[in-house]
Every structure is written in C-alpha cells, then in structure tokens.
Amino acid sequence: MPLRAPVLLIVDYNLSRIGDVLHLRDYARQQWGAQTWLIRANPQDHDRTISDRVFDADPLHPDFVDQALNLLGDDAGRISAGLVFSDNAVTSGAALLERLGLPVDDAALALAAFDKLAYRTAEDRVRTQLNQLGVTLPDFVRIDGLHDVRNFAARQQGSFVIKPACEGNNRGVVVVSAGGDCEQAFTEVAPYLDGGVLAEAFITFTREFSYDGLGKLWFVTEKVSASGRYPVEVAQILPARLSEQERLAIRNAGEQVNRLVGQRIGPFHNEIKLSDSGDQTAVIEPNRRPGGMKIWTLAHAVHGLDLYAAWVDSVFAGPVPEELPAATCSAATVMFGVPHDVTIDVTTLGDVQALVRDTLTRAAQELALSRDDIALLESTWIAGEPRLIHAIPRDNSDFVAQACVALHAPSVDIRDLVRVLREQWLLVLERCLAPELLLKVAS
Template sequence: MPLRAPVLLIVDYNLSRIGDVLHMRNHARERWGAETWLIRANPQDHDLQISDRVIDADPLAPDFVAQALHRLAGDAARISAGLVFSDNAVASGAALLERLGLPVDDAARALAAFDKLAYREAEQAIAPLLDRLGVMLPDFQPIECVNDVRNFALRQERGFVIKPACEGNNRGVVMVAPGGDCEDAFAEVAPYLDGGVLAEAFIAYTREYSYDGLGELWFITEKVSATGRYPVEVAQILPARLNPQERQAIRLTGEQVNRLVGQRIGPFHNEIKLSDRDYHTAVIEPNRRPGGMKIWTLAKAVHGLDLYAAWVDSVFAAAVPRELPDASCSAATVMFSVPQDMTLDVSGLGAIDSLVEDTLTRAAQTLAMASADITLLECAWIAGESRLIHAIPRDNSDFVAHACVALHDPRVDIRDLVAVLREQWQVVLNRSLACEQPLKVAS
C-alpha cells in the first residue's frame, strides 16, 4: 500500500494573498512532496483551486480549535507541518497547531499581535524596560462611547488617532487634529465597536518603518504614508535608508515587540516610528504574519531570497537563513489612486499591465533615466466591481491599483521614483478614463 503524502496545513488567509498561498502550495508539493490543506470560514471555489483540501471552520469562533479538530478527525495525524497566515487566526490558529503537536509561535501571547489594545497593555507591563531602550509609549484609552473620545481629547495637545482594535489595511483609522470634531471621528469608528476601538496619542515622529522577517532573519522596510485625516500607506520601499544607529534602534524595538507577542520561529511585521534625532522609537502595531503591500515580493527582488518558500521549508524543519544576501537593487510597492471621488468599474479600462507600463515609461522620461532600469515585478487592479473610490483614500481599498517595481539605476532615489510614478499614473488613468463612457462622479 503506497504511503500517503505529508500535509501542510495553512490556517486562514486574506483574499489579497491568493497568489502567495498558491505559490506556497506549489513549493510544498515540489520540495516536500506534500499536499496543502486550507482552513477558513465559508470556503469558496477559489480556495479549492489553490489547495488540495479545504476545511470549513471560522478562526474567530470561540470553539474554533474543537471545530477544526472535529472536521479533521482521523486525518489530523497526516498533518506534518502548519502555518498561520491571517491576523484573524493568529491566536486560534496557533492554538490549533499546538494541539496538533506542531512547531508554532506562542498561542498564549498571540492576542497582542491581533488586538491593538491588548498590545498597548502588554507594552505597559514592561514600560520601564522599554523606556530604557528609548521606546516611547503613547497614551491610549479604550473607546466605548463619544464621551470617551471627548475626555481623551482633553489631555491631547497634539491630536490623536482613533482606530479599531482588530482591523487591518488601515480600515477605520482616523486622525483627529487638536480641537477636531470628536463626534465625527466617533461616527467613523462606530461600526467597529463590537471588535473594540481605542484612541492613541498622536506619535509625532515623522519617519515610519517596519521590522520584517522570519524566525531570526530580519530586515527593515521604509514606509511612505499619506498626511492628513487618513494616514494610509501609499508606498513601501526596500531597502530602508538608515544609518547604523538608526537600524540598531529599530532592531532593538522590533525584537522587544516580538518577545511581547510570542514570535520566535514564524514571520513578523512590526510597524515602528523613528524620531528625527536621539534614535527614539514608538510602535504603531505588531503583526505575526508577512508584511502586506508585497513586502516579501520586494525582498525577493532586492535580496534574491524567496521568503514564502523559506517559511514553508521552516515548518518542515529546514533551517531559515539568518541573514539576507546583500541588496542588488532597490524596490517599491506603489499604490495608485483616482483623480476625484468617483464610482468606477475598472473592467472597461483594459489590462492593468498596459497602463502601468505606460506609467513606467513616462516616469523614466521624467527622471531622465533608461526605461530598462525600471523593472515591473507585478501589478494588479485593487478595485473590482463598480463602486465608489475616494480620491483621498481612507483605507487601502480606496486605491484603484498597485505596482511593485525594482529600480536598477543607483543615481535615482527610489522615493523620487515613487512620487513620479504616482503623478504619472494620474496622467495615464485620466487619458484612459476620457476614452470610456462618462463616469458617475461623486458630489
């Protein structure tokens, strides 16, 4: 009787990661001869296309572990390795893998990597240590009603941020300036009250980075965010330009965050601000997953290491490299917006690749560089069905498309390329829109 294939169990994922799950499934099959099983709530046809078996179980359900074990039944013994691939599953998924006897980061501490209020409370528990490391802990408060917002505002001289405790992709994050409208801010986060809402003092440090990695391997990514009411991320840049003291400050902070949330062998993406002087830091939030906005895709282009493959290898007990190879180029993920509030159906705009390639050509001309020195790694529409898209994005779903690009001309600053790409995209998109039927423009 032939031996059955070993199994890699992936616990949940976000839809933006479909391609990453497929890549890991293929790597597990080719390198380890393994099947890939996927657990997620209400699986759809696309889940069956990227895995060998799908188990229907909701990682946010109180009885998730029991539910998953019941549905796996005797087949649980076939599972050789497992990984958790979503914020929603970071705690319950780790608990399931622990029950299965598989290596995984600490389930007991995982809540702090999902719930922003739980993380702030964990920070407070080691406040003296963080203070010695130069980590600033912002004032914070749980929000249950508009009076909580008003009372918190009274003690904030520089304004504050109000945000959901358990949401990603910058959803629901609102900046409130000094003297700002507390009622309006509360109304924006009211839909998230069931999952928890908190207010935090505004962190005035202007530079933001993420401490990214897998196991002991780490690197730092530079973030470009919008200013104003909605501080959404408009680009991620690799490698981050930092001097040795700045790198060390971010690394020390990132390692403390990993200890707080129980990370040891898995992936991490900790968002950290850095002061303009004195090498002080402040944590925006931790994550026990690969960074969003294609950060691991950038890492592969810049450093030549496939971190998704390394993650799969690591759960099958292969060693993870402790360092990335030296950078061979710079790279960025760039988010593209619309020129004005509009209801848009991108299906009439044609292939995204053509529009982005046109944008890259125009950007190269603007920066007086060779087009061949900008490589398009990947691109995609973000907007799907016809819907309202805001010109000033309120969260990551308010962008219409994204592109990952590598820059091979060392004379050009990657940040300048990001800015020019975003400008030239507007020109290209406007030209394409002019060829289409009149769009419904929001009043």
C-alpha cells in the same frame, strides 16, 4: 504524489494573498512532496484551485479549534507542518497548531499581535523597561462612547488617533487634531465598536518603518504614508534609508515587540516610527505574519531570497538562513489612486499591466532613465465590486491598483520614482475614465 503524502496546513488567508498561497502550495509540493490543505470560513471555488483540500471553519469563532479538529478527524495525523496566514487566525490558528503538536509561535501571547488594545496593554506592563531601551509609549484608552473620546481629547496637548482594535489596511483610522471635532471622529469609528476601538496620542515622529522577517532573519522596510486626516500607506520601500544607529534602534524595538506577542520562529511585521534624532522609537502595531503590500516580494527582488519558500522550509524543520544576502537594487510597492472621486468598476479599465507599463515609461522619461532601469515585478487591479473611490484615500480600499517595481539605477532615489509613478499613473488613468464607465461624484 504518493497517496499518503505529508500535509502542509494553511490556516486562513486574505484574498489579496491568493497568489502567495499558490506559491506556498507549489513550493511545498516541489520541495517537500507535500499536499496543502486550507482552513478558512466559507471557502469558495478559488480556494479549491490553490489547495488540495479545503475545510470550512471560521478562525474567529470561539470554538474554532474544536471545529477544525472535528473536520480533520483521523486525517489530522497526516499533517506534518502548519502556517497561520491571517490576522484573524493568529490566535486560534496558533492554538490549533499547538493542539496538533506542530511547531508554531506562542498561542497564549498571540492576541497582542491581532488586537491593538491588547498590545498597548501588554506594552504598558513593561513601560519602564521599554523606555530604557528608547521606546516611547503613547497614552491610550479604550473607546466605548463619545464621552471617552471627549475625555481623552481633554487630556491631550496635541493630536490623537482613533482606530479599530482589530482591523487592517488602515480601515477606520482617523487622526483628530487638537481642538478637532470629536463627534465626527467618533461617528467614523462607531461601526467598529463591537470589535473594540481605542484612542491613542499621535506619535509625532515623522519617519515610519517596519521590522520584518522570519525567525531570526530580519530586515527593515521604509513606509511612505499620506499626510493629513487619513494616514494611508501609499508605498513600501526596500532597502530603508537608515544609519547603523537607526537600524539598531528599530531592531531593538522590533525584538521587544516580538517578545511581547510571542514570536519566535515564524514571520513578523512590526510597524515602528523613528525620531528625527534616530535614537527614539515608538511602535504603531505588531503583526505575526508577512508584511502586506508585497514586502516579501520586494525582499526577494532586492536580496534574492524567497522568504515564502524559507517559511515552508522552517515548518518542515528544514534549514533557514539567519541573514539576508546583500541588496543588489532597490524596490517599492506603489499604490495607485484616482484623479477625482469616482464610482468605478476596475474590470472595465482593461489590462492593468499595460497601463502600469505605460506609467513606467512616462516615469522613466520624467527622471531621465532608461526604461530598462525600471523592472516591473508584478501589478494588479485591487479587486472588488463597483464602488466609490476617493481621490484623497481614506483607507486602502481607496486605491484601484498596485505595482511592485525594482530600480536598477543607483543615480535615482527610489522615493523619487514612487512620487513620479503615482503622478504619472493619474494621467494614464484619466485617459481610461470614459463617461460611460463612471459616475463622477461631486467633491
């Protein structure tokens, strides 16, 4: 690579995306002859293995932009393109790329894509316009103390949700039923008060989707969530099962969200609920990044387009498709849990791919499929130190593994495959949980 190669700057990423960053680096090098530089707080050795240079700056620090520019120094002029790849950096990262004169989505509006309270406030300003488009807006309030929870509960006729304003992966999200224990719910979200907490009326629509895409390219992904107190995502499915009217309703809502958060050329992942009638929507939250749970990996398997490559192309001013090719199969990312509450170290459990392949074989038998009908796209342990994992997940940390699978048998619904995979995984995992590897926690 030439000494003065062009540079792709990636502003922050979550550790679960390390493989995606490596893919972005490799594609930028291959297609554009570019080095990849990375800015994130407290970089570690693995950051140096997936990028050509690393700079230590915290995107949540108030002076992040100036700090980053000082670190880059005269080398800032070598940067040809940039990507913002985390929620934490969505505002400050966009501001940095703007200062560098690089194409990026609007920094001034980006806070609404990170702070759920800021989004609800922005949404409320255009309530009438959104209502006319069939978008329902929930009642909401900022929570600073227990009295705010009680006052909000008193004016609700049904359930409501309390959640941190700036957390991901369903951390801290609690559903409070009508007449429920406000004090207990407040206790669960109290650790997040410094970053902001809000309460909002529970959106009763039962179907949830995400409006995903890059620039003008869009598609709809279907979410499968747990029922009950902790509405944790257990799977993402593509293609979503929708009528044309329903797809249009979600697209209308998703495009309004993109306008509110300043998305124009970059990625988006807007979580949206849909009424049973199919003509009313409600926004759960916006995101100006690729969807989690490997949604772009699913899109690649189903539609044959590498969106990460397209994202790199877009910031180097290369051509980007505006439509996805037709679907050739269905696919899902499935989250795998534990059969009972345990304190567990996943590194003691062996090869995750072998366990997942065993699970797929058992699921194929259960659904009368050929094993070749189910393709394993990728699988991984969800990394971390030994920790308590709940059999009834409270957030995404209560899963031990995830897998992306593609289904090439149109006779079987991908949703049935998701259900059977999660059931069979528990049986497979149970065999691995030898007494010396875990401390069973009384339920």
